Amino acid sequence: MAYLLHQLLSTSASKYPNHTAVWAREQGLSYGELDERSNQLAHLLRRRGIQKGDRVGIYFPKAVESVISMFGVLKAGGVYVPLDPQQPAQRIQYIIDNCAIKALVTTREKLRGLDPAAIATVKFSVFTDRMNGAGTTATGAPWEELAGFPTEGGPEDLQSTTLDLAYILYTSGSTGRPKGVMLSHQNALTFVDWCAKTFQIQAEDRLSNHAPLHFDLSVFDVYNAIEAGATVYMVPDDAMLFPATLAKFIASKGISAWYSVPSALVHLILHGNLKEHNLERMRLLLFAGEIFPVKYLGQIAELLPKVELYNLYGPTETNVCTYYRVDRTKLPSMEKIPIGRACANTEVFAVDEKDQFILPGQTGELYVRGPSVTCGYWADAEKTRKMVLPNRFQPHYEEKMYRTGDLVVLREDGDYDFVGRRDSQIKSRGYRIELGEIEAALLSHPEVKEVAVVAVPDDEVSNRIKAIVATHSGATLTASHLQQHCAQRVPRYMIPELIEFRESLPKTTTGKLDRVLLASER
């Protein structure tokens, strides 16, 4: 049994060396090639000074090199940090500095977009874009340099254990800064093993990869494909934007397993012209990250009568912790889809305000325990202490549990239903967004006096973002100015679509912003 993620690759590469492992940008990479290139990259990283536990950023648009990089860093004993190529430079720089990234696998173009003074911890970059005549320098290694390193076997004597970190995924932070969720090989494998057993991925399966690599849905796409000797197909840029193109892609590649946020599927149903395509090979549809409106799920179920449908739930801190297999016969009478029950090797329970375990029909906050739970946030002991807690319900030995901040209700049949958040975190298009992070970005503008950011519910994307702003007197701010200001600080999907200016914002009797009132306004 694998105890390190890259052992999944070694096993599959010896069984299926010529099978395609990754397909991206019209290019296929076999298991043999993936194994060899990642071995070479691992040796290169070690030679250049990457030591066990060092963080290496992966910063370029999805390509076969993305998966080579993930495995290359892991084989070197490093921790990879996927950096979203579509996020503003400021945010990327913050992340690089926050976890002291020592090296980047990137393109020359992406690197040029970063301020060297802001990424002082980066000692060198490996460039995936091929440039004729580009030589090796102290700070830059062209991809061609890989050829000088051994293809058989990765670096040895690392004494790696399953508890070692494999990757760090950064998510929205409520005080304005993204938080780095630390995930070990064990965390990842707990999820991958459960998926392998539950979904029975075979070597003939073709998994799509729709989610960005810094989003944990991609862990299934990549590692479950590799585990089974199957192929992962990275969705091309135009298919990401145009549903008709996406439908064609899914059909022509013969995708058999799809995992994405509900928004992407809803978009596909509404505008993808699915009826025109042969989707016979599709056997598994997984969705997670936000609530799926039942009416749209019903449409998919009808269109694809043989597909197994699963709702998966879990924060980045635990990957998927509960699952619900959709019972088609019950679908027409359902109001909402449950988040289900605990995955294998995971325990979930919910407690009410009196710290009692809830009974059927009652509401409580969901906690998770088990080997999928993160050990915390990088360099943020305070936040870690708040969310990753000693398990007070089990006093015999030290162990941690994670408080999700999600309220759930326990059904008679043992499944849980999602009720809502305890705080101001929302989902929009499946992205986790702390409204506080957007508020902080807006408040940083000198002319903004006060701001409240609220979510406006929406059928297609779960929530739209609205900002209500009070400016200092004499200010001449426009919505467009503020949107530009935000664009430099937060990802595009977090920029408020709607901005309303007011003289002042309503307050409660204790002087705090009356968010309840603001959210209820239309």
Added chain:
Amino acid sequence: MEEIKEKVREFVLDAAQRKGLDSVTDEESLTENGVIDSLAIFRLVSFLEDNFGIRIADEEIVNENFRSVNAIETFVADKLSKKGSPVGRGQ
């Protein structure tokens, strides 16, 4: 032709500004730079249908027709000429 382009530019610029960009050229790729996301594309489709009185089918909503202001203008002009309706007087 210019009328079509003007209207398209106006919409695209508005969409770009919502994403924090202050200008867009006629030839630059809207889809590569994240100027229009998947939601904005459908708002654009409604805008074009309303303003030019054309019907756009789902299969026509592809990169080739929407990748830049120029591409959109060509696409719309093409549809209008097939339809035979006067430019700029949409229903």
